[in-house]
Amino acid sequence: MRREATVARTLIGYLWENRTRLAPGLGLALLRSLAVAPCPWLFQRMIDHAVPARDTGAVLLLAGVFLGLLGVHYIFSVWGSHEIAKAMAQMMVGLRSRIFFKLQFLSFGYLDQQKTGRLLSKYAFDTQKVEALLYNILNQFLPNILYGGSIFVILAVLNWHLAVVLLLVLPFYGIAKYRFFARIQRTNNEARLAQEKLTGTASEYISALRLVRSFGEEQQAEADLDRTSADFARSRVSQSYVNAVFGTFWYVSAQVIALVVMAGGAMLAIGESLSYGTLFAFVAGLPIVLGPIQAFVGLSEQYFIGRESYQSIKELVDSTYVEAWNGTRRTTRLQGELRFEQVVFSYPTAPERRVIHGISLTIRPGEHVAFVGPSGSGKSTLANLLLGLYAPDAGRILIDGVPQAEWDMRWVRRQLAVVLQDSLLLSGTVADNLRFARADATDAELRDAARQANADEFIERLPEGYATRIGERGATLSGGQRQRLAIARAILRNPPVLILDEATSALDYESERLIQQALDRLAAGRTVITIAHRLSTIRNADRIIVLSSGRIAEDGRFDELVARGGDFARLVAAHDATDDFLPS
Numbered sequence: 001m002r003r004e005a006t007v008a009r010t011l012i013g014y015l016w017e018n019r020t021r022l023a024p025g026l027g028l029a030l031l032r033s034l035a036v037a038p039c040p041w042l043f044q045r046m047i048d049h050a051v052p053a054r055d056t057g058a059v060l061l062l063a064g065v066f067l068g069l070l071g072v073h074y075i076f077s078v079w080g081s082h083e084i085a086k087a088m089a090q091m092m093v094g095l096r097s098r099i100f101f102k103l104q105f106l107s108f109g110y111l112d113q114q115k116t117g118r119l120l121s122k123y124a125f126d127t128q129k130v131e132a133l134l135y136n137i138l139n140q141f142l143p144n145i146l147y148g149g150s151i152f153v154i155l156a157v158l159n160w161h162l163a164v165v166l167l168l169v170l171p172f173y174g175i176a177k178y179r180f181f182a183r184i185q186r187t188n189n190e191a192r193l194a195q196e197k198l199t200g201t202a203s204e205y206i207s208a209l210r211l212v213r214s215f216g217e218e219q220q221a222e223a224d225l226d227r228t229s230a231d232f233a234r235s236r237v238s239q240s241y242v243n244a245v246f247g248t249f250w251y252v253s254a255q256v257i258a259l260v261v262m263a264g265g266a267m268l269a270i271g272e273s274l275s276y277g278t279l280f281a282f283v284a285g286l287p288i289v290l291g292p293i294q295a296f297v298g299l300s301e302q303y304f305i306g307r308e309s310y311q312s313i314k315e316l317v318d319s320t321y322v323e324a325w326n327g328t329r330r331t332t333r334l335q336g337e338l339r340f341e342q343v344v345f346s347y348p349t350a351p352e353r354r355v356i357h358g359i360s361l362t363i364r365p366g367e368h369v370a371f372v373g374p375s376g377s378g379k380s381t382l383a384n385l386l387l388g389l390y391a392p393d394a395g396r397i398l399i400d401g402v403p404q405a406e407w408d409m410r411w412v413r414r415q416l417a418v419v420l421q422d423s424l425l426l427s428g429t430v431a432d433n434l435r436f437a438r439a440d441a442t443d444a445e446l447r448d449a450a451r452q453a454n455a456d457e458f459i460e461r462l463p464e465g466y467a468t469r470i471g472e473r474g475a476t477l478s479g480g481q482r483q484r485l486a487i488a489r490a491i492l493r494n495p496p497v498l499i500l501d502e503a504t505s506a507l508d509y510e511s512e513r514l515i516q517q518a519l520d521r522l523a524a525g526r527t528v529i530t531i532a533h534r535l536s537t538i539r540n541a542d543r544i545i546v547l548s549s550g551r552i553a554e555d556g557r558f559d560e561l562v563a564r565g566g567d568f569a570r571l572v573a574a575h576d577a578t579d580d581f582l583p584s
Contacts, residue, residue, distance in 0.1 A: 243300065500537070
């Protein structure tokens with residue numbers, strides 16, 4: 001059953017969605033503002049009443065109340081900030097979880113067109129910007145609004161004529177909204193897109209450093225990165241300019257309002273229509289009343305950046321480019337019968353170029369079938385279709401006689417194991433990588449799987465054995481060691497169906513010998529699909545399917561196909577006498 005991975009339509013909606021979680025921290029943050037709201041009134045009482053009466057006791061009492069309110073403010077500030085930080089951390093964990101959850105359902109037709117860096121930007125950087133914005137809104141902006149509003153009410157009670165002058169801020173706000181908000185939103189959108197492009201390009205080149213150095217094309221890569229970096233820099237300059245103009249406008253506006261209020265108050269005090277205590281209260285309270293405006297100015301750039309980041313996240317989470325699988329069927333264990341019926345397929349990135357042309361094929365339970373053929377003939381594509389990473393454009397695939405669409409494909413994938421040419425390992429320990437196939441595996445089961453994969457011997461020689469950290473993508477291991485770990489991982493899963501995608505093509509002969517022994521043990525009693533690149537991996541296959549341009553050209557055993565003198569015989573004859581590779 002899928003859990004929902006949607007997010008609220010707007011940031012305000014997202015806050016409302018989390019209102020229960022945020023309520024304690026926000027309540028404390030608001031209380032801290034109310035705690036110090038009476039301070040200007042205390043000043044007015046001190047100057048207008050205690051000073052003329054020469055009542056030092058009253059001064060000390062009012063000062064004591066002031067200090068007490070500051071103490072309450074301090075407690076509520078620390079407590080409230082802590083509660084908001086905890087709530088925000090929980091919200092961001094949830095938001096990142098929604099993003100990664102959605103990635104598990106997005107079709108590879110969509111993902112193939114996305115740069116990894118762009119997706120990483122949404123997961124890591126956009127969520128960080130949303131968190132920073134919401135924290136400032138909850139812990140600073142909203143409390144400042146309540147604080148300023150409370151002070152305004154007190155000042156209005158002291159002298160409503162002068163308080164009305166403060167409402168001059170409203171026309172300035174209207175001008176700012178009309179003149180600046182659309183421009184700020186546009187420049188922030190341009191900056192976000194430029195940053196995503198920069199992150200994507202940088203991620204691509206950083207992950208391909210070996211390729212760049214091997215070809216000696218550092219200059220070309222640097223020039224490409226410099227172009228995207230310059231585009232981002234230009235967008236940031238434009239963004240900063242608009243925000244600087246906006247911020248200066250607000251600063252000048254606030255100073256004009258302050259001047260009018262102070263000048264008006266001074267004239268009223270001279271005319272004895274306003275007490276000096278009230279004037280002092282206005283002097284003390286005016287920055288607080290205008291504080292939300294200044295806070296808004298300071299928050300404006302962050303607000304639009306945060307809103308753009310939230311929309312970027314929402315764009316991904318609400319994407320409709322999801323896998324088409326909605327089946328729910330499960331069973332105790334797959335039998336391993338696989339059938340392709342008139343399957344037709346083109347990759348979404350190139351819909352005009354058909355990759356699979358009406359293939360029909362049945363693989364019986366426990367049968368070992370090898371796919372061979374030149375590069376681009378459709379070998380790996382058939383495996384991807386079987387895994388449900390893509391859906392056929394026409395025709396259907398049946399698993400144990402049941403159409404693929406009726407199965408819970410996520411459960412089906414857990415019934416399969418895939419060993420790739422370049423086996424992907426995680427950056428944790430050897431044991432972590434093995435348990436990725438089965439999280440509840442015991443240490444004894446790990447060692448047994450490693451022995452069957454001819455991996456136990458080299459693991460024991462590692463500095464910390466199964467607890468050795470192997471670096472990102474297994475960088476500290478050789479290719480043969482990585483493959484043996486991948487096979488041990490597959491053995492640990494004990495799958496009824498095994499897919500070997502050129503699992504030995506990149507290895508030396510000694511590594512291949514050890515791995516082939518492990519693969520033979522792993523294949524026993526299972527349905528096996530081998531995408532072949534070396535003759536040694538397919539000589540003992542029950543059947544060999546020869547593919548050509550997305551069609552089945554030949555089907556039979558090794559010796560039968562060689563005797564026919566067809567496509568397979570020509571592939572075998574063409575391979576170098578000193579090599580065991582099939583040409584591709």
